[in-house]
Amino acid sequence: MMPTMDGDAWRPSVYRVARVVREFEEVVTLTLRPEGGNRPAFMPGQFNMLYAFGVGEAAISICGEDEGQGGFVHTIRRVGAVSHALASVSEGDAVGLRGPFGKGWPLSEAERGDIVFVAGGLGLAPLRPAIEHVLQHRSHYRRVTLLFGTRNPHTMLFESDFGRWRRGAEVDAVVTVDQADAAWRGSVGAVPALVPRATFDPKETMAMVCGPEVMMRFAVASLRDAGVPAESIHVSMERNMKCAIGLCGRCQYGQDFICRDGPVMRYDRVASRFSIREI
Amino acid sequence: MTSMPQPGMARCIEPAALQALIDLLAQEGYLIVGPTRQDDAIVYDRIAGLDDLPAGWTDVQAPGHYTLVRRDDDAFFGYAVGPHSWKRFLHPPVETLWRALRDGDSFTLAAPSAPAPRYALFGVRACDLRAIAIQDRVFRDGAHVDHAYADRRRSAFIIAVNCGVAGGNCFCVSMGSGPRADAGFDLALTELIDAAGHRFLLEVGSDAGAALLARIDNVEASMADVDSAKAVVSHTAAHMGRHMETRGLKELLQGQPQHPRWDDVAARCLACGNCTMVCPTCFCTTIEDHGSIDGSSAERVRTWDSCFTLDFSYIHGGSVRTSTRSRYRQWLTHKLAHWIDQFGVSGCVGCGRCIAWCPVGIDITEEVATLRVAVEAGNEAGHEHD
Ligand SMILES: Cc1cc2nc3c(=O)[nH]c(=O)nc-3n(C[C@H](O)[C@H](O)[C@H](O)COP(=O)(O)OP(=O)(O)OC[C@H]3O[C@@H](n4cnc5c(N)ncnc54)[C@H](O)[C@@H]3O)c2cc1C
Ligand code: SF4
């Protein structure tokens, strides 16, 4: 019997690059549309495996849904071979895509309460579709806060979205930078320091956190100090990932596979390993 | 003419009939792999018949030690397991997952061109049957099926062998995985050598096994043969080289990520990854994507990888597990504890391979026992201070 690949989760589908937006120096946002057919449904917080022909694959969070056009939006930072190839595509190019994979943010559990989004750098990418979801169903939620930290004013992501999100005070979006320049009017300092200044009812809040692991550790500590219960905090974890379907074993984090049991994880379920080094 | 053998039935065959069985499998297009003696070890390779088996050899095993010596009989299966396991056939060390071809400004994907071989695995021990069942859970029975594995697995014919000797590193009894093969085979052999001659008790584990057995000379096993076969297995069970206490082991390991004992083993471990390569259940892999120089084609290749390498946990900015301590902890805790959460069984079948092939002789059973003693002593000291 000849092997077939039907229904094989190893198999990427071909997507076309419909739009390339340069966010800043090493970060681009791509709109990808399936070549024939519709893209699968996704949950904010999930990710895809993007494939650059002949170069390789990388796990990239779904960052938006390409309204009405049936595609995915992804924001990519160039750090190595694969992300470099993906960040260098032009409109019309073909890329491979498998997904979506993983567990998303607890948006329905968060209904009727306050939400605090805490993002560091590119950690904003997987939170963006969650913010859009909340805006589309704004009456289901009470106060919505976004605390975003980035290196400097030139590494501001999704600048036009911030304007829209803030309009009519739908989202209280606060931006802080590690290093300001003369023109900067916002906060300076680490993003966890914004938590005590935000207004939310800790017992009725769902916190969703994504960023570098150190930043998440401090952010979670600030949220706990502010009285948010451990089970109301969700973090999005990152580990080396090759298959995204629980077969390569690389993304293990304690007993969990990040690709399958994450990337979004309820903090109380990972609290005992969260601060252990090299887990 | 003998009656059609049924699953669960015991028959008795001569060595010549075993050769006939191998011939029939070959005629049916199976690629037959079994134990052979190469480079002073018993390894699994293609076999054409009984002449290829390591008749009259046995292995002497201890931590960091494996040698072959002559037996005083011509037993075909008078040894335990060597450095190979059957995962090299069902979950090959290097495997092309797909190929892609440039097609104008797009590309198309195709399955690898070679059809999956149909393997007859000849001489599979009970611990390794359990290891195959464990990899089934990983690759075949989860949310995402690895179709290539599932195809190889479906078409495989398995001839098990009940162990006649326990190796110096064996502890299948502790892990509840041996030494008797009780499920997961088409046919199972027990080798009998005594005054009544050299013969095999054969048990049928599947309809395919029954159909094949019906085509070779066989007689109903006598009560005496059935009893002798039982005695072979119980003798092996009573002579395990090692023991591992599994009571509460998952909780013990999961509760001790910071125990100083990890530093002790890390001081000895070379992080060479041998243990993961020889382990029949370790399944971790890496993926390499290759492109042709002219950019017209590409392929994705999966290869075995090890949690002992620095690359394994690399994410942008550095590896998560830089210390040997954290890598050994990951291996042992995954194998004996997290595996139970992930797949409902321990990841260890007690085959002892990691003990024999560790260049510095680190013994998984000893590491576990020492950690347990240290933790329990610590707990008691803690209570005294309460
Ligand atoms: C769930 C998840 C979501 C992600 N979302 C995004 C996103 O939206 N945008 C984005 O730019 N990046 C994202 N990343 C990180 C991205 O996958 C890596 O930056 C990328 O794999 C780097 O590959 P490379 O070949 O360019 O880099 P190299 O540094 O050359 O990679 C070498 C090896 O390390 C692995 N690796 C390196 N960095 C990471 C990393 N940070 N995470 C996981 N594996 C890594 C690669 O897979 C490869 O195996 C995400 C990672 C995960 C796990
Ligand atoms: S951990 Fe060691 S003894 Fe256990 S199955 Fe793997 S190689 Fe065999």
Ligand code: SF4
């Ligand atoms: S335990 Fe032994 S075999 Fe395993 S990595 Fe360490 S030195 Fe190598």
